[in-house]
Amino acid sequence: MTTQPNNSIRQRLKKPLWLLLLLCVASWLTFLILDRIWPLPVESFEQRHFAQVVVDKDGLPLRAFADDNGVWRYPTTVDQVSPLYIEALINYEDRYFYRHFGINPFSIVRAAWQRLTEGRYVSGASTLTMQVARIMQNHDKTLRGKVGQMFRALQLEWHYSKTEILNYYLNYAPFGGPLEGVEAAAHAYLGKPAAQLSHAEAALLAVMPQAPSLYRPDRYPERAQQARDKVLNRLAAYKVWSQQTVQEARQETVYAQYKTQPMTAALLARQLRGQYPDRSLIQTTIDRDLQTELEWLAKDYAENSGEALSVAVMVVDNESMAVTAYLGSADFFSDSRAGQVDMIQAVRSPGSTLKPFIYGLALDQGLIHSQSLLFDVPTSFDGYRPHNFSEYFSGPVSASEALLRSLNMPAVQLLDAIGPEPFYASMHNAGLNLQLPGQAQPNLSMALGGGGVNMAELMQVFSALGRQGQAGFLRYLPEQQLVERPLLSDGAAWIVQDILAQGHLKKRLYHDDLTGSRDLAFKTGTSYGGRDAWAIGVNSAYTIGVWVGRPDGAFVSDNTGRLAAVPLLRQVHGMLPKNTESNPPPPSVQLTTICWPLGTAINLQKPGDCHRKKQAYTLNNMTPPTRHDGLINPLQKPRLTVTLNEKGERVTPQCHDGQTRQQQITVWPAVLEPWLPQRWHREQLLPEFAEDCQLWHNQNRLEIVGIHPDATLYPEAGSLQLPSIELKVAGSTGQHYWFLNDQLIRNHQSTVQLDNLTPGHYQLRVIDQSAQQASLDFQVAM
CATH class of the missing domain: 2.60.40.10 (Immunoglobulins)
Structure with a gap:
């Protein structure tokens, strides 16, 4: 009796269900056909190029370059944006984003009912997917336009994942003016990447695309704050964020600046943009805080130094060779100082800055120790006659003193012993491409600034003094691998660094904090005519480079490394963390007592041979003797063999034919006598001539x-x-x-x-x- 009604009910329901199924299938087929006829205009996104942004090591913007249409749009993804922003966006704009299929029927019904009952729209019906559809292809605010928008939303959901759709929104949502995308908005209004947004900032940027012109925080901060608070209240009501978190966020006052074009490290950013034209985001190793401080310092320093002067400053972390500061000019916006000329990459004369490596290579080749006797005397090297900056000569000097005082003759003497070609090859292998004029071959003038270098390469070789002799190639990007080249042994590098850090420079340079603590070894350099003033400092933590001069290469009065570059080096060094690492000598370095004029260890000399004792740093217990090649006549060596008669008087074959004997006597090279005390002159150290030889000797005297x-x-x-x-x-x-x-x-x-x-x-x-x-x-x- 009861089965017939049930069968009747099933029969009555069967037909509508089939009709509904047919309707769904027909709708689905219709959608597929329409999807083929009117495919998604994804090319509208592909044609919108991203702006290029160069950021520091923490993702903070340094400089940005708009796209061809002047739009600022930085690429980002869901994973690269603060989770706070994603929470605020989805819960305010589209709570059911991850559940609907592009359109939310309940929201549409609700919006329509509100329109009928209250005469206006109280809440919108657009989903995030529909907003992406509108960004992709603008639609009229008509029923036809709304239907078209919903169709595009369905297409987006069919072809793309929720994450991909959300990525489109994050990159192309409008934020006022030429800004598109949350990353560009975060940089422009808040000066930070979207990954670092606070709760209040996340809420502000979540609401801005609803009315980007009305909610701009730089123009209408009060209106923007009201909109932000509306988002915060809803997140509290939905229990997404706690009441305490929302309350604290509401306390933040909305304040923003509109800065689409940051200009920190502008010259480096320009260089990297040229090297990586296809990258939208270029992350560097720069420390933006340090870079900003140094840019203000450099600008002020140049303005106080003279018209048309520029400066260049570079700071490198020795452990990683990461460039943490890069200032190619004193003021990027100054035409009078040629601010857009990058003096870090410009090829200039290095002055005396390469001398430390001449001494370092001479140490490694066993030519000298730290207190070797060198000759600061006028000398001709096959017609090449260098002279000192002061036009004065000092006679006998130690290797340490010669390097500290940057004397020219000893440096040329050592380069002549090393050989210009091997020196050039060693520097080239370490990353310094010394450019010689014309078709010139490596020559002795390299010791005094003959040739051209740029600061970037100069920093690479100087880093070897703080890196156990290993020269490191500069790294501008975090992903770049560390490349090292051997330049000096760890012992030679330590000795050279110790010489350059010695404290008695304090009185000459008046910079106690640079020299008294021995925390920074540094070398100055001045090119001909004061065109280039250099100061390069190094310790185990940092290498610092400073250049001062005119970009056009004009003569600059009193522009020397000591007077113009060292004061700026001092200030830059003061901005860096103090280097607390100890710097003990490596096992290959020993402290040895040596004697002049022979230059060898005291235990290798007779007591009468030791005229002056010195404490020297030596490598591998080697104490090479005083070099005299190329400087003095062989007859003027430090050890002379004299002929004596039976009375011990000096004679020569020309004036004596009796019985004689030979005796070796240690004397100072005669070329040094003008600078020696009278007691060390040869006439005082050698026996008197015999009476019958006096006349002959006096006749041949100068x-x-x-x-x-x-x-x-x-x-x-x-x-x-x-x-x-x-x-x-x-x-x-x-x-x-x-x-x-x-x-x-x-x-x-x-x-x-x-x-x-x-x-x-x-x-x-x-x-x-x-x-x-x-x-x-x-x-x-x-």
């Missing part, structure tokens, strides 16, 4: 002739014009080096003309090619 010793010169009678005199030398051979009051006269002849003498005391001295020397004192009076 002598200045032209005026009597200790003469006083006056103007001619009736004249106020001071005299001019011509002097010549007798008993000499080869080229001559004349000195007037210790200043070199550039005249290599056997005669010298002295003009325009002012009243005072004068000493004239001459040294010939065989290292003989003579001096003459005279006065000029009115």
